[in-house]
Amino acid sequence: MREPTIAERYARALLDIGVDRGNFEQLGRELDRVKGLFQSDELTELFRNPKFDAETRKQVLAELLRRVMVSPVCRNFLFLLVDRARIRLFPAIVDSYHELADEHAGRLRARVTVARRLSEPDAARLKTVLQKVTGRAVLVEQLEDPNIIGGVITRIGGKIYDGSVRAQLDALRAGLVTGA
Amino acid sequence: MRSERLAAAAAVTLATGPAFAGGDGGFGTVIWHTINLGILLGLVVYFAKKPVQRAMKARAEKITQAIDEAQALHAEAKAMLDEYEAKIAALDAEATEILAQYRAQGADEKAKLIAEGQAEATRLKSEAERTVANEVARAKQRLEVEVVDRAVSAAEQTIREQLTPADHRRLTSEYLSGLEEAASA
Helix, strand or coil, X not given: CXXXXXXXXXXXXXXXXXXXXXXXXXXXXXXXXXXXXXXXXHHHHHHHCCCCCHHHHHHHHHHHHHHHCCCHHHHHHHHHHHHCCCHHHHHHHHHHHHHXXXXXXXXXXXXXXXXXXXXXXXXXXXXXXHHHHHCCEEEEEEEECHHHCCEEEEEECCEEEEEEHHHHHHHHHHHHHHHC | CHHHHHHHHHHHHHHHHHHHHCCCCCHHXXXXXXXXXXXXXXXXXXXXXXXXXXXXXXXXXXXXXXXXXXXXXXXXXXXXXXXXXXXXXXXXXXXXXXXXXXXXXXHHHHHHHHHHHHHHHHHHHHHHHHHHHHXXXXXXXXXXXXXXXXXXXXXXXXXXXXXXXXXXXXXXXXXXXXXXXXXXX
C-alpha cells in the first residue's frame, strides 16, 4: 500500500477535525477560497523567500484571511503550516483534502473542463448523468480552458470522457496523417 | 774452345791467301778466293751449325709454347664467352618468363580490381537509390504532415471565429446526450 504523502497526512488531520466538528464541507470551501489567494505571485514570493520570517508571513496571512473570512480552525491550520515551514504544500494539501472528503462523503468529484462555463441546467444535467453512470453522488468542479475550443471534457474516477472540439481536431489530424 | 779454333783457322786461311794470289794475279786469284770462301763457309758451318740449330730450336719451342698458350687462352676466353652467352640467353629467357608471369598476375589483378570496382559501384548505386527513396518518402511524409497541420490549423481558426454561444450550447447538449445514451446502454 502506498505511503501517504506529507500533504495527505496534513489533509487527513484537518479532515478528522472537520468530521469531529461536523463542518468538513465548510472547511473544504474555506480551503478553496484560501487556495485562490495562492494564485498571487506576491504571496508565493512571501512564502518562498527566506528573508521573510514566520512572524511576518503570519501577519500578512492573517490580514488576507480576514478578507476571505475563514474559521479559526482554518486560520490556525495555516499558521501551523507557516511555523512548520510547510505552507508551500498548501495547494497540494487542499487537493488531498477534497479527495479524502469526497471519499468520506461517499461521492466522486468530476473535474469538468469547458471552453465556456456550463449553464446551471447543463451542469445539473451533467451531474445527474454522471451519478447515473457511476452509481455514486457526484460533485462537479468546472475549469474553463479556451484551448479546448468547444465541448466538454470530464475526468471522474480515473476515467475521461472527452467531447471537446480540440479532441475532434486531434483525431482528424491523426486520421489524415495516418491515411496520408 | 771451338770458337777459338774457328778463329785460328780463319786467320790461317786469310793469311795465306795473298801468298797464293801473288803468283799471277788473274784467274788463279779468283779461284783462290773462291776456295778461300768455301773453306770459310765450311768452317763457319762446321762451328756455327749446332749453336744456331739450338738457338733456332729454342726459339721455335718458345714460339710454339707462346702459340699454345695463346690458343689455350683463346679457348678459355671462348669458353667463358660461351658461358656468358649461355647465361645471357638464360637471363633473357628468365626475364621473359618473369615478365610473362607479371603480365599474367597483372591481368588477374586487373580483372579482380575491375570486378571489385563493379561490385562496389553496384552497391553504392543501390545504397544511393535507397537513400534517395527514403529521403523522398520522408520529405513526402513531412510535406503531408505539414499540409495536414496547416489544414487542421485553418479549420481550428475558422471554428474559433465562427463558433457562437448557440454552437457551444449545442456541443454541450450533444455531449450530454452521448453520456446519457452510454448510461442507458
